[in-house]
Amino acid sequence: MDLIGIISQVVFFLVAALTLAAAFATVLLRNVFHAGLALVGTFFGVAAIYLMLEAEFLAIVQVLIYIGAIAVLILFAIMLTRSLMKNEDSGMNKQWAWAAIAISTLFLGMFIVILQVPWLLNTSVIGTDIVPFLGTELLTTYLLPFEIVSVLLLATLIGAFIIARE
């Protein structure tokens, strides 16, 4: 293990820890607004992980879309649904204990699988800028999904607009 490897592992752990902490915060914080902000934190964490996986475009897009749009949306929603100045706390519901147990066993299962499964690793160095290739690939092999997603977004736009209209 060379220095860079160690450093990168340290960085990974750091980032992972931060992300998980932010995730836990999102889930556990009683104040929904704080949870929202924690969520933004998580998004940043995830963006960092993408960077570590050398998917810069995705990291930036993650930041741009998730933080720029979705987080804002969520915060907006929080703002709209909070009856002003009445900070009712929204904690856990009745079945959180059961949920916790079930999910932890689920995680355990997954973890075991992850460990057990002999992942076929094929690490290869990415030298050049991969975004143009992504662009071409997006508009060639994945043209159909691309179009469908665009339609989906259009539909969502209209749907959200209608539902939320006064």
Add this chain to the structure above:
Amino acid sequence: MDIWSFITNPFVSIYQLIRSLLTSLLGLIGLSGDVASVILFFIMGGLVITVILLVAPLLMMYMTWLERKVVARMQDRVGPNRVGAFGLLQPIADMIKFLTKEDIVPQGVDKPVHLLAPIVVVIPVILSFAVLQFGVGMGAVDLNLSLLFLLAMGSVATIAVFMAGFGSHNKFALIGGMRAAAQIISYEIPQILAVAVIVLLAGTISLNGVIEKQSGLFGLGWYILYLPVGPIAFFIFLLAATAEINRVPFDLPEAESELVAGYHTEYSGMKFGLFYLAEFLNTFIISAVAASIFFGGWQGPFVQQIPALGIAYFFGKTILLIFIQLWFRGTLPRIRVDQLMNFGWKRLVPATLALILFTATFLWAYRLFNQFLTSLGG
């Protein structure tokens, strides 16, 4: 390390000089290659960061000064001339005022959010400085997605505005915050699309790449001059960017008459200073970006030969654009919220979409024509 390169391109050569010194120093200490490179990487990185962190506030201070001078001049008054000659020391005075003012935290405020808001505002602005290309090769880092990075940093501001609005437990702040967030979000799209036009022309998302593409005799390569597309794109980009940072024609959030001071009503002292800093740095950045992608950034006559000229060209163009911003501030009245939204969604977005469509087909036709010619050529 010859002098000539030192003269023509002082900053870069200094950087390389320090870099070589350090490597040799580390070599002496006896650390091996990659450990040394790691240390070197950290040190050099730290150096560049400190330079930026210094330059940025200075720029901010003197932009405030410039703004007050120009606006005053436009309003037929003199502007700050008491503190230092031509009021040059006024910004420093302001700085000291900001630092010494009492930082009042209203009761019932959501403490963590309130405190965190100014920080979250400033961080993305500083980060975007990392990507700018002040001169030939004088960018902190040359991401091949730098333009996109810049836009991303712009959108992070929304969160900050939200936190400010929400955290200060004040109805006016809340409404101001929400209105600002809405404005930023809705004007982000035309801005991105305008940039997309340029990316189409340049073929690359990296800022440096775009600038290099604009080389041409006497600024003929600048994208602003690609006639049908350039000016429109520039115009739209400028407007959208101004709206993004809530500057004058679109500065509804801090509309004094209605919402006291918008989302930073409850802030005072250093926190307010940070907001002020962020605002002005934003203005600088959008001007810098506009200058880089439309007016060729550090491109100019003989820039290859004398890289240092690039810095001058870059800063000249940027200050010109800042002047336009300030011009806006001085002359344009504040527009209403619905006008804002309508203008944003019903005018700008379609315009940019049309623009992209046009440029795409234009390029496609042009390339087809080239192929045809080459095929003719045999």
Add this chain to the structure above:
Amino acid sequence: MIQNFTLFIPVFPLLAFAIIVLLTRRNNRLSAWIAIVGIIMALVLSLGVFLESLAEGPELAQHPFYAAPIVWYPYGLATMNFGWFVDPIGSVMLFMVPTVCLMIFIYSVAYMRHSHVDEQGHHIQEDDPRYSHFFAYISLFTAMMLLLVISSSLLQFFIAWEVMGFCSYALIGFWSFRGLKEHHIDEAQVGRARGASIKAFLVTRVGDILLLTGMILLLLVTGTLDFTQMFNPDGLNNVLLADSPLPGMTWLTLIALLIFGGTVGKSAQFPLHIWLPDAMEGPTPVSALIHAATMVSAGIFLIIRMFPLFVVDSQTGGNAMMWVAIIGAFTAIFAATIGLAQNDIKRVLAYSTISQLGYMLAALGIGAFVAGSFHLIMHAFFKALLFLAAGAVIHSVGTNDMLKMGGLWRKMPITFITFMIGAFALMGIFPFAGFWSKDEILLEALRAGFYGEASPQTQTIRFVYICLAIAAFLTALYTGRQIFLTFFGKPRDEHAYEHAHESPITMWAPLAVLATFTTFLGLWNAPFIGAFTHYIGEGGLMGLPQAFEHTAFDQLAWISMFLSLGIAIGGLIVAYLIYGFRPVAAGQPDPFARLGIIYKVLVNKYWLDELYGYKINLDGTVQRGLLIRFAGALSRGSYWLDRKVIDGLVNLAGWFGRILARLWGWFDARIIDGIVNATASVTGEIAGWWRTMQTGDVQNYALIAAAGAMAFAIIFLLRSFT
């Protein structure tokens, strides 16, 4: 030549009947004339045929005038043909029937006009309201009688026989319904007529079914009913002699007896005689026509036609002939005894008819074919005469009861004379017809019984002779009684007496004609002339080729003649002693009453009516006899059975069905429905449990989904790694 028109003989009266019924119902005079014209045409034609057959002589028997053109109906491959068949005895009948009928027709023209005294006291003469009906019926009757006489097939014979039965019913019951303005008949008369007509029809019907059965069995056995083919020898012998279903009888005997049953019914012989006396309720011409001359003689004519059958039967050991003789003789004496005790002038004559028919049957029974048939012809004439005379008496006196008459000879001389001629003929006094024919029979009986060679029948023939002799005496007795009661002695009922008057010309003219026939026709078969015997006897019959042997008028004949004459005169003298010498005064009981119990028995006609018929008393009411009451009870019982038992069964089934249905309904409601409801509620229950699963909380569902996924994951893991 005329013989092939014989079939038209019955057609004329039938045509007359049709015309009267359909067209001239309203006009009495016209319908009377049509009837008479019809019968005259028939008479002319039949005399023509009679003369032609006389010309043929005895061979006519073997080659009769015969043709059967009309195919009445086909059955299987064979067909039943009708036509005409005239043989000697047939031709004689053809002579007798129309003449007698014509006389009666003329007589009834006047007879059916009734006079009554209306309120104002003057006499009104007016026709019977159903005058034309009367003539229609009698012309129909005559047509049928003629059809019977000339019929070539036994079935044709039977049809005529039955329709005659109907006519007799209609005519007996002529006064059975009383219009508003009919004064000449009273309620009692209507009641009596109604009872008598039904009695007549039913009793004859009983006889008819016996004849029907006999006829069909004959058809079955011989394959045909045609007189010409019926008696071919081989057919008769081998088949008829086979054993019949009834034990101890051959087919031949059975058929003969059954046919004789028909005669018993029709000619009112012993068991089935009860209808004839009551038949007197009809108008007198009817009684004369039907119950003297024609209908009753039809029965005898049937035996005559079937005589070869009887002869062959007796030759082959059957005892049919014996039965005929015995019943004939017995009826003769039996009827004569009852005749003594009757007060009604027509009833006496009725019983005398029955006994005379008995005479004829006895004659035929002992094989005296010629004597029997001669007596048949003669009897027709003088009995018709007697009845018409009696009718004249009733018509003038207004009542039938002899006790109300007396001394009428001064008031009605012609009727008296003709009545006396008829009476003498009946008693068998010398010059008159009756003497010859009755004497002939007694002679034959005497010879066969006492002087002929011994044969199984001699015993019976002796018994027959004795009965006939006694009957002859009794006949003389009651006829004399009748004469003295009605014509001699003092008038017992003043009102009736001065009301009596001589009957008009249309009534006494026929009497005169008949009287002349009665006196002179007898000579036709007088011992020395014997033309009749030659004509009938010589040819034999269809089935019997050999002629009837005819013994010369030997010494025995003389003895029997004087013997019978003596019996007759003896009877008359005794009658005179009882009735003539001291004529019965008004209101004085009948001298015979002194006989006490015997008289009572005779008056009540041996209570036979009460036994199996029904007694019609004077006031018109009817007393039902045992057999009738039994039949009534049986019918009510069977109706009860039908309604209660059989219908009951059906209703029971219905009721049972309803019970079953209700049971089924209950079962269905309780059990099957129950099950269905149970399943419904169970499902409801279970559904209830599952429903709580839907908490409405989205996250709850998600949790469960997650848990499910998790479970899968674990299972998958365990499986893949173990």
Add this chain to the structure above:
Amino acid sequence: MLSAITFIPLLGAIIILFLPSDNAIKRFAIIWSIIPLILATIAWVIFPTWPDFTLMGSYCPPDIWVASANTYLGECAPWIPVLGIQYHLGVDGISMPLVWLTTLLTTLGLFYSARVINERVKEFFALFLILEMGMLGVFVSLDLFLFYIFWEIGLVPMYFLIGIWGHDTDRPQYAAIKFFLYTLAGSVFMLLAIIALYLFSTPHTFDITLLTANRDNMPWAKDALISTLAFLGFFLAFAIKMPLFPFHTWLPDAHTAAPTAGSVILAGILLKLGGYGFIRILLPMFPGTFQSLALWIGVLAVISIVYGAFVAMSQNDFKRLVAYSSVNHMGFVILGFAAAAALTNEQVTSPELSNYFNNGAAAINGAVLAMFSHGVITGGLFFLVGMLYERTHTRELAQFGGFMAKVPIYGALLLLTAFASLGLPGLAGFVGEFLVLQGSYTTLTALTFVAVIGIVLTAAYFLWKVIQKVLLGQADEKWAKLPDLKGYEILTLVPLAVLMVLIGIYPSWILDTINQATIVVLKAVGAT
């Protein structure tokens, strides 16, 4: 031609449904019912030679719908080829007179009821015509399936006629239901028998001509059990319809309740369906079984003759009396059939015993003619009863009396019909009875002795009850102003009276036709 005769009434019924006013319906119905009468007469006249059905054993002859002039009056078309069911119509000497009688009586019935029936006229006439179709169908169909269908069709309108237009004093509903269920029960057994025949016949077929023609090599004929059961099935249905002794209790109720025209048709034709069944199905198809059971059926017949007469004698209701008289007369018909069936094989076939053959034929002729004449006579009688009821509104014989004086024409016609009914020679009743007796003496001699007593009893109860009680005797002043027969009533009775006399005097015009068919049927009798 035959299909026309059968289905014209149906067409008429449908047209009636569209006619507006009552008397339009009445006039139309009468005129319409004359058409089948004319057709039937034409059919009877132009077809003197009747076919020998037994020879015809093949399936539908090629010229399907054409009434083949030369061979036989009939049509045949494949109807449900899968099941081998053919629309096979055919008429022979036996069914032709009955068809003609049906059309005649229906016309007379309609003519008479045109004046009498005044409420629910449309239904009455429509149902009447449908009833006619049902009856005609039965007489003409030569396919058991078709036979059964028409048999059922005939049932339903009669139920309504009795149920709806019946006199409500005599429980019409009860009578209607009893009639319907009773006959239906019978016809159910018949259905079973038909199906059994179908299943056990080698070329699965319903066709009567086929079943009779090659009857000997049919499995159901060989197997004694099946043929007996099938025979009993058919016999039960026909005995109930006929009505034979134990099954007759529905008849008096049905008659007393039925309206005049209804009971005329009920007595006139519906009873004959049973008889026709005997001659068309039982005799030719089950000669062996019929022969073995002939004695018992004869016994039943004789019982119904004597028993019918006795019960009739104690009736007090005129119509019930006539009903029981029908039981009596129908007894003779069955006796005739039983007698014919009792003939053994060699009696039928051997030439020297032709006497038996002829008498057997006489029995069948007699039975069929008895049916025909009974139809005419009883039809007339019921008309007379109906007319009397119209005037006096009561059928109590005790209340009548002295009508001969009051209503002479009515009296005369009643006299004529009564005497015809009791079998006076010279009128229709006698010939049929005589032929039957001629036939039955040959084979069931002992039984016939008893049957003959029935004749006397018939005469007795007719004279005693009918003529004496109604016509003779003293007229009650209640009936002083009794109107005599009107024009239309006379017109109804005259054809029947003429027929009675015509058959009585010269029966061969009808017996020729019947005889030809009888010979054919009789050939089959006496077989194994």
Add this chain to the structure above:
Amino acid sequence: MINDIPLVYYLSLSAALFCVGLFGALARRNAIAVLMGIELMLNAVNINFVAFWRYGSVNPILNQAGIVFALFVITVAAAEAAVGLALVISIYRSRDTVNVEEIDLLKW
């Protein structure tokens, strides 16, 4: 650098993140918190995609399925968030609450 951090780390990280997100979705009372949980889960999935792309794909440059999918997931997430929040807002507007437990119209 890349092979210093084994794939398993990323997978376990994403698994953990997924579980946290799931817990958030299941346990939180506030509707929007639920949506946030879902967003987390989606991000976890994205990490997986990119991780598998980076470690699993043969030619990461030309065959960038992982990233493309991640992109699509992001867009879908955005759409889902938009609609979800619109619904939540309209529910809030009609039921005046966003507490998931109170929105139980389909409760039995």
